[in-house]
Amino acid sequence: MFLPAGSQDETGVQIANRLKASEIFRKVTEKRNFKAISTPVVEYAHTFTNKIAGMDLQSMLKWFNSEGEIEVLRPDWTAAVARAIAKQHPSFQKWAYQGSVFRIDKDGTESRQAGIEIVHADPFLGESECLLTAVDYLKNIDINNYVIELGHTRIFEQMIAPLQLNQKEEEALRSAMYDKRMDLVEDLLINHSSEIKQDLVSLIDAYGGKEVISQYEIVWADQPELLSILDHIRKLIELLESTGLSEIIVDLGRVKNLPYYDGIMFRGFITKDGSTCFSGGRYDRLYRQFEQETSAVGLAFDVDLLAQHMITENSLSRGCIIAAPETHAIAEKYRSELPEDIVDIQYKLENEAVYHTVYEVIRENNQYKVVRK
Template sequence: MFLPAGSQDEIGKRLISRSKAYEIFGNVTANRNYKQISTPVVEYATTFTNQYAGMELQNMLKWFNRDGEIEVLRPDWTTAIARALVNQHPSQLKWSYQGSVFRSDKAGMESRQAGVEIVHTSSFLGESECLLTAVNYLDELEINDYLIELGHTGIFDELTSHLNLTDSELEKLREAMHDKRRDEVYQIAITNGHEEVANELTQLVDAFGSIDVIEKYEDLWRDQEILLGILKHMKQLAVLLQELGVPDVLVDLGRVKNLPYYCGIMFRGFIRSNGNTCFSGGRYDKLYEQFDESISAVGLAFDVDVLADNLIIENDRQKICIVASEQSHAFAEKLRTSFDNAIVDIQYNLTDEDRFDKVLEVIEEHNEYKVVER
């Protein structure tokens, strides 16, 4: 049978790698005192499309239920967990999850994630714990060829607050910044504001690199208290990562939020060899306002599919085949238990001996079974 566009069957190595990635994630988060949480794969669309979450219904896999309400396959873990945590006691601060999200605007439709959410915690502590959990996890996966990037929504928000922009114009400017379209950034800003801000925003498009970028802008923004505070906060996180041995910490002062509910620090992890994003996250305090709550919240999600593709699975277990028959199958099954830490398969007719390190055959002599090696 054919599959819908974006769906696919999977076999073999990638499934093994993904299972290993999930297993190690569970161990890492348990050791760091996270509590597991899971939400239903089917939710009401309004959980994600309200003004606080701000996600687009058109990108979700959806249908009408029998009451005429729109239900969707979970498109986002953070929003779903925020809904669930409103009913949890605030004494538990750290939560972890594993599972899929479903989006029609992404290749494959189903994306496997593992992530953490930290609530009711001071900003620096929560953000540090997110990032250090990521470092811990990548280390345990033996993925060393990565870099971490820091950004902050407050820089764009502060600079654009001086412009006379409609919501539509502000969104166009954000998209232009996101796509690094310098000319469009300048044109939108100069048409609706003044030249100084237009120039600052345009220069921010290229304001990414090492921690030296922060030090450069500390001088440029020395008279702007809010922006200096943001730079100080970003620098503190970058220094923490460097002190713990993360070799490459980048900053992108021109980065804008790609999810509507981000409202502060943002971070991403990249696999250096191919540029793939292996995790992303950030602060999202405002998401809880839809529940009339004021809660400090920050989290990140790992792309388990990307991680699985970068895992090295070394299988040094011996592969043994026992060639038996219907009559000798019980004997062969008992024999299997005598091989510790080996992969043992029982077959009746072996056609490809090269797949195994050792092939044993059960034969009958004098009404007794014995084993010979081929």
């Protein structure tokens, strides 16, 4: 039977790597004092589509329940976790989750994530702990060739403030900036100040190492808020570098891809192919829907993608015991003699090459025993 678009079966290494990644994530976050949390896979759409969360209902798998309310399969962990912990005592700050999200605007309808959320903590502490947890986790799953990117939502927001754009105009411009479309940015701002237009177009290329910060400290010398943002990013870079991480880049022209981001943003890219292995950022404003003014920051790993890039090493020897229906129990007992091996039992050996060692149950002197072939 065929599968719906966006669904797929999986076998073998991908599953094994994902399970390994999941267990290592649990151990890493537990040792860093994160508390596990899980939310229902079915939620009310309003949790994600309300004015503050601002997500697009069209991208969700949805239906009407018997009461006429729209329900969805969880499209996002951050908004779901915020709903779940909004009434929790603020003394506990660090939360970790694992599970699927469902979106119809992605290549696959279902994707597996593992993530962390830090709420009510000192802002710099929360951002630092997010990034250092990411470094710790990637090290533990033997992914070492990656780059961390830092950006900030308020750079774009402050630069367009004088334009007084309406919501539709702002979203169009934000989308053009996100796609790095210089030509489209120029077209959208054709009736606005040429100076601001040029500043935004130039910002698309404000991408690279720490030297980008130094360059824009000169450009924004008379803009204290932007200088403060640059200083904030520089401190995070210095923190990461002090732990031995050198592959860090800055994208001052990056704009938010989720409506609720409102501060620092970060992403991790696999060096081999540029794929995004984690993303996250600050989202204080998300808690205003619960009448809370607090700090909140988090990130999520793409576990499916991590599983594809993990090194598969099977150190266990793979053996096969050839038996028959009447000797199957004897073969089963012999498993205890091979406690460190992967042991298969077959009645007929089809492909000896897939095993390191082959054994056989034989009858000798009216007794059964297992011997190596």
